[in-house]
Amino acid sequence: MLNLPNRIRRLAVFVLLCVAWFNADAGGPVEALSAPKKTVLVLYGDPLSAPADRMTEQGLTAALSSAHGWNLEVFSEYLDLERFPEAQYGGDIVRYLRARYGTRKPDVLIALVNTTLQFVLDHRNELFPGVPIVFADVDHREVEGRQMPPNVAGLWMAWDYQRTLELALQLQPETREVVCVTGSGVEEQPWNNEARKVLQRFASQVRTRWLDKLPLQAVLHEVARLPLDSVVLYIPMERDGAGQTVSPFEVARQLADASRVPVYGLSRPELQQGIIGGALLDFSEIGNKTAALAFRVLAGEKLPVLSAPDIATYPLLINWQALKKWHVSESRIPGTATLAYRERSLWEQHRRLILATAATLLLQSVLIAGLIFQGSRRKRAELSLRESEQQMGLAASAAELGMWTWDILRDRIWMSDKGRALFGIAPETRVDNAALSARVHPEDRAARDAAIRHALETPGEYAMEYRVVHSDGQMRWIAGRGRVEFGDGKPLRMRGVSLDITERRQAELEAARQRNELAHRSRVTLLGELSGSLAHELNQPLGAIVTNAGAALRSLGRDRMTREKFREVLEDIVAAGQRAGEIIRSIKGMLRKTEGARQVVGLNDVIAQMLRLTQSDALAHDCVVLTEFHPALPRVEADVVQLQQVFLNLILNAFEASKDVPKLQRRVIIHTDWDGDGTVRACVRDFGAGLPAEAPERIFEQFFSTKREGMGMGLFIARSIVAAHRGTLCAENAKGGGSQFWLRLPASKEIGV
Amino acid sequence: MMQAHTLVYVIDDDMSMLKAIGRLLESEDYSVEMFTGAREFLARAPHTGPSCIILDLNMPGLNGLELQEALAERGRGEQVIFITGGASVPTCVQAMKAGAVDYLSKPFRDEDLLCALEQALTRSSEQWLQHSQRKEVHKRLATLTPREFDVLKLVITGKLNKQIASQLGTTEGTIKVHRGRVMEKMGVASVAELMILAQRAGIAPASADSTKV
Numbered sequence: 001m002l003n004l005p006n007r008i009r010r011l012a013v014f015v016l017l018c019v020a021w022f023n024a025d026a027g028g029p030v031e032a033l034s035a036p037k038k039t040v041l042v043l044y045g046d047p048l049s050a051p052a053d054r055m056t057e058q059g060l061t062a063a064l065s066s067a068h069g070w071n072l073e074v075f076s077e078y079l080d081l082e083r084f085p086e087a088q089y090g091g092d093i094v095r096y097l098r099a100r101y102g103t104r105k106p107d108v109l110i111a112l113v114n115t116t117l118q119f120v121l122d123h124r125n126e127l128f129p130g131v132p133i134v135f136a137d138v139d140h141r142e143v144e145g146r147q148m149p150p151n152v153a154g155l156w157m158a159w160d161y162q163r164t165l166e167l168a169l170q171l172q173p174e175t176r177e178v179v180c181v182t183g184s185g186v187e188e189q190p191w192n193n194e195a196r197k198v199l200q201r202f203a204s205q206v207r208t209r210w211l212d213k214l215p216l217q218a219v220l221h222e223v224a225r226l227p228l229d230s231v232v233l234y235i236p237m238e239r240d241g242a243g244q245t246v247s248p249f250e251v252a253r254q255l256a257d258a259s260r261v262p263v264y265g266l267s268r269p270e271l272q273q274g275i276i277g278g279a280l281l282d283f284s285e286i287g288n289k290t291a292a293l294a295f296r297v298l299a300g301e302k303l304p305v306l307s308a309p310d311i312a313t314y315p316l317l318i319n320w321q322a323l324k325k326w327h328v329s330e331s332r333i334p335g336t337a338t339l340a341y342r343e344r345s346l347w348e349q350h351r352r353l354i355l356a357t358a359a360t361l362l363l364q365s366v367l368i369a370g371l372i373f374q375g376s377r378r379k380r381a382e383l384s385l386r387e388s389e390q391q392m393g394l395a396a397s398a399a400e401l402g403m404w405t406w407d408i409l410r411d412r413i414w415m416s417d418k419g420r421a422l423f424g425i426a427p428e429t430r431v432d433n434a435a436l437s438a439r440v441h442p443e444d445r446a447a448r449d450a451a452i453r454h455a456l457e458t459p460g461e462y463a464m465e466y467r468v469v470h471s472d473g474q475m476r477w478i479a480g481r482g483r484v485e486f487g488d489g490k491p492l493r494m495r496g497v498s499l500d501i502t503e504r505r506q507a508e509l510e511a512a513r514q515r516n517e518l519a520h521r522s523r524v525t526l527l528g529e530l531s532g533s534l535a536h537e538l539n540q541p542l543g544a545i546v547t548n549a550g551a552a553l554r555s556l557g558r559d560r561m562t563r564e565k566f567r568e569v570l571e572d573i574v575a576a577g578q579r580a581g582e583i584i585r586s587i588k589g590m591l592r593k594t595e596g597a598r599q600v601v602g603l604n605d606v607i608a609q610m611l612r613l614t615q616s617d618a619l620a621h622d623c624v625v626l627t628e629f630h631p632a633l634p635r636v637e638a639d640v641v642q643l644q645q646v647f648l649n650l651i652l653n654a655f656e657a658s659k660d661v662p663k664l665q666r667r668v669i670i671h672t673d674w675d676g677d678g679t680v681r682a683c684v685r686d687f688g689a690g691l692p693a694e695a696p697e698r699i700f701e702q703f704f705s706t707k708r709e710g711m712g713m714g715l716f717i718a719r720s721i722v723a724a725h726r727g728t729l730c731a732e733n734a735k736g737g738g739s740q741f742w743l744r745l746p747a748s749k750e751i752g753v
Numbered sequence: 754m755m756q757a758h759t760l761v762y763v764i765d766d767d768m769s770m771l772k773a774i775g776r777l778l779e780s781e782d783y784s785v786e787m788f789t790g791a792r793e794f795l796a797r798a799p800h801t802g803p804s805c806i807i808l809d810l811n812m813p814g815l816n817g818l819e820l821q822e823a824l825a826e827r828g829r830g831e832q833v834i835f836i837t838g839g840a841s842v843p844t845c846v847q848a849m850k851a852g853a854v855d856y857l858s859k860p861f862r863d864e865d866l867l868c869a870l871e872q873a874l875t876r877s878s879e880q881w882l883q884h885s886q887r888k889e890v891h892k893r894l895a896t897l898t899p900r901e902f903d904v905l906k907l908v909i910t911g912k913l914n915k916q917i918a919s920q921l922g923t924t925e926g927t928i929k930v931h932r933g934r935v936m937e938k939m940g941v942a943s944v945a946e947l948m949i950l951a952q953r954a955g956i957a958p959a960s961a962d963s964t965k966v
Contacts, residue, residue: 533839536811536838536839540769540838541769543770543773543836543860543861544772544773545860546860546863547776547777547866548776551780561780572773575769616811619813
């Protein structure tokens with residue numbers, strides 16, 4: 001109220017109105033012991049709305065759910081008309097709402113956001129005639145110029161430019177220019193007009209410059225070189241000068257980062273983004289007050305169409321770290337302002353440690369006393385438990401572990417500071433499971449929820465690795481481990497730790513990527529070696545096609561072939577064409593880059609496919625290939641292309657190894673079986689010269705090659721592929737000459753041939 | 754000499770190729786026999802008449818080149834046309850050196866195959882003709898007594914009965930009888946004809962010394 005004389009009259013009227021409500025409220029909430037049930041329908045904008053809207057929603061939901069003396073049933077709907085403007089003209093939403101709430105007609109409607117209010121007003125008679133409407137988050141000009149039906153009341157959003165500017169001039173009396181950074185959209189227009197009026201009052205002290213027509217990047221460039229006797233006033237931007245939609249809080253952060261001079265803001269969340277401060281609107285308070293309006297409407301009170309939030313109650317907040325960054329003296333801070341994010345003193349920073357140490361000492365004294373005077377073993381046990389807990393706490397913070405305890409019955413989660421940082425949750429905010437779950441990456445959410453459910457249902461441990469997404473879009477990998485504590489067979493609480501494993505996961509992903517890349521390159525080389533045989537393999541069906549077609553053409557000229565014969569020829573042509581296509585497809589498949597995606601496949605099929613591809617190579621090497629396939633082999637989970645590559649490698653190696661023995665002894669035997677349990681095996685055996693006797697395993701080393709043209713990568717990569725499939729690949733000299741390669745893979749749960 | 758029946762063999766392990774070639778040749782009225790492997794072919798009794806083998810080079814077991822070699826060892830005169838899916842220069846050279854008529858890469862034009870086949874069959878017919886003639890001459894030669902054979906060898910040198918008689922140490926009259934029997938048995942009317950037959954049978958005229966008794 002300090003600056004009342006400076007305010008415009010209308011604002012004063014609103015303030016008085018607000019005072020009037022609070023006086024009314026002071027009479028006490030309308031108690032209704034056996035209150036009849038009241039239905040509240042809240043109509044929101046879009047479900048993924050800007051953080052500000054979300055905070056309003058949270059404030060509203062919290063206020064509605066903690067209403068004393070009311071028996072409320074609250075429903076929520078997201079109309080999302082901003083993004084689906086066409087919907088407000090169609091009757092679908094109206095029909096939907098009527099179908100849904102026809103039998104439970106709401107006693108009050110709460111509409112948030114301009115478009116929603118507009119919709120409700122337009123369709124009021126079809127929807128819920130006569131039901132009172134309370135609105136918020138609405139541009140007041142929408143309402144002011146308009147004839148409102150009865151029973152419509154609302155709250156508009158106002159920024160406190162006045163006190164924010166006063167704060168700026170108080171902190172920086174040398175200021176000569178206020179640079180207003182804002183957007184150019186329809187949304188910002190009323191705010192900007194309001195700001196112009198207020199700035200007029202400071203015209204004698206400071207100049208005003210508007211950065212509202214520039215693209216965001218240009219604005220950032222501009223604020224980076226402002227003269228030191230200027231300040232920035234940031235009016236929340238929804239759309240930049242280039243018409244690009246932006247996130248207002250994100251812009252606050254970018255501005256604070258880029259600006260050479262302090263940035264003053266108008267809403268509380270901006271403080272966290274690095275602005276220096278201002279008279280800041282807390283969005284959840286808007287939700288709160290909207291709920292208060294709804295209660296008064298439910299109590300039968302008649303309200304004015306438009307109420308203003310009491311901007312005098314917006315706290316004056318200053319970001320201590322921003323103060324330091326922009327070298328603004330702390331001495332000018334007014335007594336009414338609150339300092340946030342102040343760096344804590346040694347005591348503040350290490351209070352826990354100091355307390356813990358002191359407590360440990362104290363408890364040790366107690367222990368000694370207890371031992372001496374009472375000899376109580378129970379106490380000793382308790383003490384060492386507590387001690388170990390403290391030590392664990394210290395160890396946890398040293399190991400960067402976030403600790404947490406979830407009170408399952410009340411759904412409250414206590415988290416250490418490190419734990420909060422992992423999830424990107426501000427200190428002091430209340431945390432429940434839903435809040436954590438909301439931060440989990442959508443793709444991992446179901447799995448994490450399932451892991452928690454599993455831990456709660458089957459008394460046990462919770463262990464899970466998942467991604468979290470911070471509000472700034474940053475993604476981190478978290479490993480969570482926990483244990484459920486039960487009482488009377490019911491889960492009471494879960495304690496656990498979380499660890500940031502992003503770097504490890506990234507390293508793993510990078511390693512997998514490199515392995516896939518290397519495997520691909522080696523596959524290309526392998527197919528290059530095979531290209532002669534592949535040409536042969538293709539020429540075979542092509543030859544059949546051409547010759548068949550030639551025969552048919554010749555017969556056609558002389559009309560000598562029966563229709564039956566003709567059909568046979570054409571069918572053979574089709575079959576040969578398909579065979580050629582199949583060969584090309586499998587080559588193409590092998591040349592494809594894969595990302596290691598697994599599917600369930602039969603080992604026999606994979607081998608058979610590779611044998612078809614290498615048929616000509618077998619001929620060229622005069623090798624006879626024999627197969628001994630297990631008829632009911634369990635399938636395996638594998639990247640098919642990479643598994644094909646492993647067998648292609650083994651098969652070609654076997655052919656190559658056969659070179660040195662007489663033709664009639666050149667055989668390759670491929671055998672598959674399984675141990676009846678969890679492991680499937682395949683063996684590729686040749687009758688060649690065998691492995692180097694002194695070190696058979698050397699063949700799996702990088703750059704080891706017996707072939708003159710070989711790069712020595714084949715088996716090295718084959719083994720790393722198999723290892724990535726949780727299998728093994730090893731080699732030995734076979735009895736009776738030659739070598740055999742054993743590949744073992746875990747069987748998939750699915751049984752099949 | 755009667756015209757013998759000509760036959761074309763096709764040997765390819767690829768069934769679809771084998772059938773296609775069979776169809777092409779039958780549409781051109783050739784008699785065709787097909788085999789999916791070289792060993793099956795070798796198990797068959799050789800054909801008596803002009804013949805040609807259309808032979809796939811790359812086959813399991815005995816491959817094309819090896820079959821060609823095996824035929825040569827057995828003294829069989831079938832003409833060979835090689836067909837192959839992947840041609841390499843060294844195998845091509847080896848095949849042609851071993852007497853192949855042609856070497857075709859799949860897919861080939863049917864005219865090319867038919868043209869090569871005609872050439873092969875012409876060559877085979879000529880060969881067959883020579884072969885059968887030689888066989889006939891040998892058959893007739895086999896009916897001669899050793900004395901008659903000696904006389905024949907001297908007759909084709911162009912000697913007179915008197916000279917032959919003196920060389921063999923007998924009378925001119927005896928030689929005259931022998932000579933008449935030789936001409937009759939060999940089915941010729943003149944010394945010139947006899948000389949041609951002898952040449953076809955590869956009988957060298959006797960030299961003055963070697964026939965001296």
